[in-house]
């Protein structure tokens with residue numbers, strides 16, 4: 001187990017950042033990227049300066065033409081007088097690898113423009129998790145006064161779905177003629193799309209790809225929050241054909257959904273800063289390799305409670321196509337473990353009981369919330385409810401821990417540790 005890094009718990013927002021200074025911006029982003037600020041600190045400090053920018057998330061299979069499309073969009077948005085920032089997130093890229101460099105090259109011509117700022121994130125599993133740090137970096141860009149912030153990410157798994165949640169408008173890109181490309185758009189990704197785009201419309205098969213996507217749209221459950229019908233558009237980044245129309249559709253979605261929408265979905269500022277145990281739990285969650293491997297992330301935490309979430313992917317299913325019971329247990333157990341360790345002393349699970357009420361399926365977003373039922377000096381009991389996004393209870397879990405005298409920080413530093 002890696003040792004949780006001690007990070008700064010407060011941050012004085014540089015005035016130069018708010019004035020849009022590029023060096024201050026780059027430095028602030030580095031602090032987050034390298035885990036020098038504790039999770040939530042940057043967003044908390046910037047709270048009064050957020051909500052001006054429109055955040056556009058773009059995802060799709062590798063090679064779908066996302067970076068090239070972003071480049072074409074930059075040209076069009078610059079012509080419209082905008083200042084634009086881009087975050088390119090590719091968890092599969094090695095630090096000095098081709099894709100990160102390639103993205104810079106592809107967006108390079110506009111990257112040198114004074115009104116454009118491009119940052120490729122080399123993601124090395126820092127504290128706080130990928131979506132959390134992306135969210136905070138987007139906040140920094142928002143505070144620096146950009147009109148549009150574009151997040152490019154590879155649509156391959158759970159972390160990408162989470163990253164796309166950071167955006168106000170989500171665009172899924174799909175190239176024609178790659179038979180299984182449409183298949184590559186996972187259920188979870190399709191579910192969060194606000195716009196679907198067939199890229200490379202100069203290539204054969206773009207009409208068929210558009211038809212496939214329209215068909216797939218019928219499969220996704222209706223969303224009632226706003227009046228918005230997901231359009232399927234076509235673009236050719238090489239000639240910029242369709243790019244202006246695409247950006248018009250993005251702007252229209254911004255109007256319908258409301259700019260700054262991403263901030264409304266956040267929980268009220270009960271931040272990691274104000275709540276030391278919350279920050280501790282967030283750090284524990286992001287340095288838990290098992291939870292990370294399953295795609296479990298902590299969304300809320302404090303003394304004696306924790307909430308974790310996960311969107312069901314193919315690898316979470318069992319042989320009959322429903323969610324694996326072991327995963328539900330792991331999700332509930334993660335919330336249990338975080339809540340019971342939130343006081344800073346190692347708490348060892350000694351008993352757990354779980355009931356399964358309903359099945360969950362591909363694309364479902366599950367949450368497990370652990371709350372403390374009772375606590376004495378040596379024992380504590382927790383209850384965990386696992387729910388689906390529609391509120392249905394999937395599973396109930398109760399667990400008991402034995403509370404040791406060992407500080408969590410010490411235990412982590414002594415790893416590999418003897419277990420009790």
Ligand SMILES: Nc1nc2c(ncn2[C@@H]2O[C@H](COP(=O)(O)OP(=O)(O)O)[C@@H](O)[C@H]2O)c(=O)[nH]1
Pocket residue numbers: 060061062063064065066067068069106199200201202203235236237238239
């Ligand atoms: N024919 C054609 N090729 C394109 C277009 N857009 C991108 N490409 C090519 O598709 C490949 C992948 O593009 P890239 O933007 O790196 O894809 P990403 O991995 O989704 O970011 C590159 O070789 C591009 O030159 C297009 O509109 N038409």
Ligand SMILES: [Mg+2]
Pocket residue numbers: 066067068103152
């Ligand atoms: Mg790319």
